[in-house]
Amino acid sequence: xxxxVDQGCISHTPGRGAYMPWITPLADGTSIACQHVGxxxxxxxxxxxxxxxxxxxxxxxxxxxxxxDDGHAYRAxxxxxxxxxxxxxxxxxxxxxxxxxFNPETEALRRPEMCLFWSDDNGATWSxxxxxxxxxxxxxxxxxxSAGQLLQLPSGRWMWPLETWKPEGYDGPPDQRAWAVFSSxxxxxxxxxxxxxxxxxxxxxxxxxxxxxxxxGRIYTTIWTHxxxxxxxxxxxxxxxxxxxxxxxxxxxxxxxxQVCTPMPLADGRVAAxxxxxxxxxxxxxxxxxxxxxxxxxxxxxxxxxxxxATL
Numbered sequence: 625x626x627x628x629v630d631q632g633c634i635s636h637t638p639g640r641g642a643y644m645p646w647i648t649p650l651a652d653g654t655s656i657a658c659q660h661v662g663x664x665x666x667x668x669x670x671x672x673x674x675x676x677x678x679x680x681x682x683x684x685x686x687x688x689x690x691x692x693d694d695g696h697a698y699r700a701x702x703x704x705x706x707x708x709x710x711x712x713x714x715x716x717x718x719x720x721x722x723x724x725x726f727n728p729e730t731e732a733l734r735r736p737e738m739c740l741f742w743s744d745d746n747g748a749t750w751s752x753x754x755x756x757x758x759x760x761x762x763x764x765x766x767x768x769x770s771a772g773q774l775l776q777l778p779s780g781r782w783m784w785p786l787e788t789w790k791p792e793g794y795d796g797p798p799d800q801r802a803w804a805v806f807s808s809x810x811x812x813x814x815x816x817x818x819x820x821x822x823x824x825x826x827x828x829x830x831x832x833x834x835x836x837x838x839x840x841g842r843i844y845t846t847i848w849t850h851x852x853x854x855x856x857x858x859x860x861x862x863x864x865x866x867x868x869x870x871x872x873x874x875x876x877x878x879x880x881x882x883q884v885c886t887p888m889p890l891a892d893g894r895v896a897a898x899x900x901x902x903x904x905x906x907x908x909x910x911x912x913x914x915x916x917x918x919x920x921x922x923x924x925x926x927x928x929x930x931x932x933x934a935t936l
Contacts, residue, residue: 626910626925634659634677634683641665648675648703648711648880653893654678656747656761658689658701658713666725670697671714674747689713689741689750694738695720702775703747712811713741714784716769723792732792736769738784740811755886757814759786759805763828766793766799772835775843782807783843785820785833802830802847804869820845827852830861830875834886839893842866844916846878860885860899862916879918880911893904898927906930 634645634657655677662670664831672690675683690698696717703713718725726733729902739754756870759768772785783804790798793848802820807813821830829852835845843865849858859877878885882899890897898910911924 668720709746711743735788802833
């Protein structure tokens with residue numbers, strides 16, 4: 625039976641929002657965390673901060689990572705341990721400007737880029753300039769930003785998921801897909817752009833893919849699935865790769881109808897998924913599956929109850 629054993633607050637600073645936190649355990653028993661902060665989830669003042677924790681409960685903000693006021697807003701950071709005291713932080717940055725991050729009339733997304741920052745001292749200091757990741761797509765037709773977690777696979781191959789949309793100036797429909805890029809040299813260079821999920825008709829949109837490596841070595845990805853041109857989310861879908869991301873199965877539905885849905889492999893072979901349920905009653909829930917498709921909703925656990933809040 626699922627139950628909450630502990631809970632707490634990562635950070636709370638009056639006058640600003642804190643978004644998309646990520647906690648990474650370190651070998652010495654401490655943890656390092658990161659998040660982006662600002663007035664809103666996608667505002668021009670978005671920047672990244674790093675926090676540390678020595679007791680498993682209390683997080684202390686240690687400072688910013690990345691430039692400020694360089695014409696970009698930095699969002700969705702994630703920290704991974706590379707080797708020893710070396711860490712890598714992956715994120716997306718968006719051009720700042722007068723227009724909204726997403727323009728619903730033109731369906732255009734402000735130009736993003738994927739980038740990395742490095743630390744050789746367990747997160748005490750970080751590289752000052754971002755390492756930009758080149759994606760082999762025409763910029764006049766596509767935008768791309770990170771989605772999902774960086775996976776360091778047993779062969780040494782790294783996988784970083786992303787999703788596409790369209791930029792300002794492109795009048796056609798968005799060629800929206802879930803993709804991944806790969807590195808064979810520990811993040812120094814990136815390529816091998818691969819489609820993870822796609823609807824050739826453009827009816828189904830595969831957003832916010834979230835991924836993990838199962839105990840048997842397969843890569844399992846769950847995806848927020850939406851019908852283009854509507855306000856309708858359908859069931860979260862899933863895909864799996866048996867060859868370290870070279871090829872992927874056809875998307876199949878789960879019985880979860882949430883928004884962002886993050887899978888976690890369990891030691892007994894099952895998978896737990898934390899998902900954002902925007903239906904009545906709203907909340908963040910966790911459920912367990914034995915077959916990757918059907919989750920035990922009857923015994924799922926509510927981690928956060930939105931109550932009277934309009935969104936979460």
